[in-house]
Amino acid sequence: MAIGKKGLHGWPSGKIGRIVYYELNGQPVMRGIGKPGKPSLKQQANHQSMAVTTRFLSQLKDFINNGFELETRGTIRNQHNLAVSQIKKNALQGAYPNISINYKSVQLSKGTLINPNDLRMEKTSAGLQISWDSAYSYGTGAQYDDTLQLAVCFPAIGKKKIELNFAKRKDGTAFLDLSEEEVQQPMEVYLFLRAANHDSVSDTVYLGNLNGTYEDPKITEFKEKKRGLDLQFNLRYEQISTQYEAQMKLKPAARLSGKVFRNLETEYLVLLDQWRSRQAKTRGF
Incomplete structure (x- = not known):
């Protein structure tokens, strides 16, 4: 419920429906109340940005x-x-x-x-x-x-x-x-x-x-984990691409049996696409 401090035609103060009315530095302000749902990746990023910023500004x-x-x-x-x-x-x-x-x-x-x-x-x-x-x-x-x-x-x-x-x-x-x-x-x-x-x-x-730049332990842990996953990916990509390229040098009749080769080719193409995507992100494209 909102209160009309200056009568019927004055600026209300409080909640009316899904709108909140209040004063900020002497100016009338209103904002809507949205229905919360599962936050998107962009919203999560904004929440973390605000949390990091607020934490830094504390005591300042x-x-x-x-x-x-x-x-x-x-x-x-x-x-x-x-x-x-x-x-x-x-x-x-x-x-x-x-x-x-x-x-x-x-x-x-x-x-x-x-x-x-x-x-x-x-x-x-x-x-x-x-x-x-x-x-x-x-x-x-x-x-x-x-x-x-x-x-x-x-x-x-x-x-x-x-x-x-x-x-x-x-x-x-x-x-x-x-x-x-x-x-x-x-x-x-x-x-x-x-x-x-x-x-x-x-x-x-x-x-x-x-005395050196401080890094949040959670970020350090995440980076270490990502480095480990990147290493695993690179090793697997190198292994599969080597096998696939070796097969492609052979005549079709000399290659692995049909289903085995198709599985190898499918995994190679998926890894190749992921490798290209990673390279593009590294270059900033």
């Missing part, structure tokens, strides 16, 4: 709020929506059921503020040393007190470390303390700058990976 709320706040001003969208959209469009890799994050392509902020030059990252036994060129020019909009926002992601343990006001542009260097466990974990490091008056931000800079 304050970071992306700062990064996309200017982009959402005057719109009905919010920072989380923009971050989800950016990642799903540009920062996912692989096909279902092995979709994962392409960390190099992640953007968690968008703006025109100029990032510093000569950004560097060095790991020590106690944490991360971040350094950059502290020079700035007033004519470009850069200021000495632009604040550096830092995010360190630890995919293997599902943890994020966020520093919203890590340092000022003029500092040129800053150190992030990490625990002994964190120092040893795979890390993906991002930063951007935000003006002190909050009127501008920079695009995200991917500082890079430390």
Whole structure:
């Protein structure tokens, strides 16, 4: 049941039939309720894409709020929506059921503020040393007190470390303390700058990976299994094609008996078709 908050002719709030009415950032919105059925492969891929994206963005709320706040001003969208959209469009890799994050392509902020030059990252036994060129020019909009926002992601343990006001542009260097466990974990490091008056931000800079790229064990297991199946297929294809080609070199009367040869030929043609299909996928056709 929906409620008309502003009388009979006002925008309803709630469910009427198979339509749900609600407000989003002050704007009236409605959506249909579909009858759930068995999801298609495309739907399953979309579900996994959303799950991977949501998992990556967990614990990054304050970071992306700062990064996309200017982009959402005057719109009905919010920072989380923009971050989800950016990642799903540009920062996912692989096909279902092995979709994962392409960390190099992640953007968690968008703006025109100029990032510093000569950004560097060095790991020590106690944490991360971040350094950059502290020079700035007033004519470009850069200021000495632009604040550096830092995010360190630890995919293997599902943890994020966020520093919203890590340092000022003029500092040129800053150190992030990490625990002994964190120092040893795979890390993906991002930063951007935000003006002190909050009127501008920079695009995200991917500082890079430390301690090797993490891969979900389920994806690793799937790849190992696929490699094993591919090896079995290649061995069988080689065996059957060798037998078939040897038979084709003989005169019809000298070949295997009719039924045995037909079975061999049928299996060869099926494997040949599968081999060609695999080759086309490998080449990207």
